[in-house]
Amino acid sequence: MEVMNISRVTKTFSSGRQVLDDVSFSLEKGHCLGIIGESGCGKSTLARCILQLEKIDSGEISLNGQMLQNLSAKKLKPFRKHIQAVFQNPSASLNPKLKIRDSLMDPYLQFGNQKDLRHFNYESNEQYVKQLLHAVELPASLADRYPHELSGGQQQRAAICRAISIEPDVVLLDEPTSSLDVLSQASLLKLLEKLRRQFSLSYVFISHDLAAVASLSQHLLVMKEGRIIDAFPTEELFLLKRHSYTKELVSMY
Numbered sequence: 001m002e003v004m005n006i007s008r009v010t011k012t013f014s015s016g017r018q019v020l021d022d023v024s025f026s027l028e029k030g031h032c033l034g035i036i037g038e039s040g041c042g043k044s045t046l047a048r049c050i051l052q053l054e055k056i057d058s059g060e061i062s063l064n065g066q067m068l069q070n071l072s073a074k075k076l077k078p079f080r081k082h083i084q085a086v087f088q089n090p091s092a093s094l095n096p097k098l099k100i101r102d103s104l105m106d107p108y109l110q111f112g113n114q115k116d117l118r119h120f121n122y123e124s125n126e127q128y129v130k131q132l133l134h135a136v137e138l139p140a141s142l143a144d145r146y147p148h149e150l151s152g153g154q155q156q157r158a159a160i161c162r163a164i165s166i167e168p169d170v171v172l173l174d175e176p177t178s179s180l181d182v183l184s185q186a187s188l189l190k191l192l193e194k195l196r197r198q199f200s201l202s203y204v205f206i207s208h209d210l211a212a213v214a215s216l217s218q219h220l221l222v223m224k225e226g227r228i229i230d231a232f233p234t235e236e237l238f239l240l241k242r243h244s245y246t247k248e249l250v251s252m253y
């Protein structure tokens with residue numbers, strides 16, 4: 001079942017620079033779609049367009065069949081909760097002035113509804129936060145700490161925890177492992193894979209790190225200068241018929 005569809009999206013900044021050129025793809029429920037490309041190819045702009053933080057010039061972005069790109073801020077609000085994001089820097093998701101428990105409660109207090117929760121259940125703040133931390137393999141005692149009292153890996157786990165707390169339809173992962181050391185990266189990728197399976201999550205995983213993206217994704221897109229130049233199931237990454245640029249990326253690993 002298709003959960004999100006991006007069709008012929010273009011984006012030009014006011015500087016006149018076209019950053020996205022005719023980008024199309026769809027995301028199946030419960031799958032991870034990887035988007036690989038080098039720095040500056042437009043990956044983060046694409047993420048911001050999907051999150052409706054940037055307005056696109058043309059094309060369509062739909063979530064569960066609902067077009068998002070022309071909705072007013074008011075009409076968009078109910079859909080915002082269905083797409084959550086995790087960025088490279090966990091401080092983009094965790095308010096430094098809030099204890100972890102308050103950051104984790106925030107999405108539920110803003111948008112949450114007990115009826116929307118299929119895997120977590122809300123009976124009290126205490127019990128809900130405990131379940132959330134358990135899901136991302138963090139000790140319950142971290143709830144009372146501030147972000148700066150956590151390691152980088154723990155902070156990113158808390159950011160992921162916040163993103164999945166209201167069970168969104170799509171989780172956008174924009175370089176989620178890039179700020180971490182190699183061991184923390186590996187354990188975070190393992191956690192993301194466990195969460196996808198456990199909660200039937202649908203991911204768009206954007207990164208310049210081919211190995212990380214390939215380890216999690218069922219399908220890969222290769223982006224260059226704002227365009228998708230190659231698209232294929234992950235098991236076909238090493239085939240001879242791949243685009244020469246994809247082969248170049250592969251040869252770097």
Ligand SMILES: Nc1ncnc2c1ncn2[C@@H]1O[C@H](COP(=O)(O)OP(=O)(O)OP(=O)(O)O)[C@@H](O)[C@H]1O
Nearest residue numbers: 013015017019038039040041042043044045046208
């Ligand atoms: N607000 C903006 N105004 C003008 N140009 C922008 C703006 N945001 C991004 N760009 C330009 O668009 C291009 C794509 O940027 P983007 O951040 O989407 O790339 P990226 O692939 O995510 O790169 P990185 O991996 O380094 O973050 C870059 O050349 C960037 O300078």
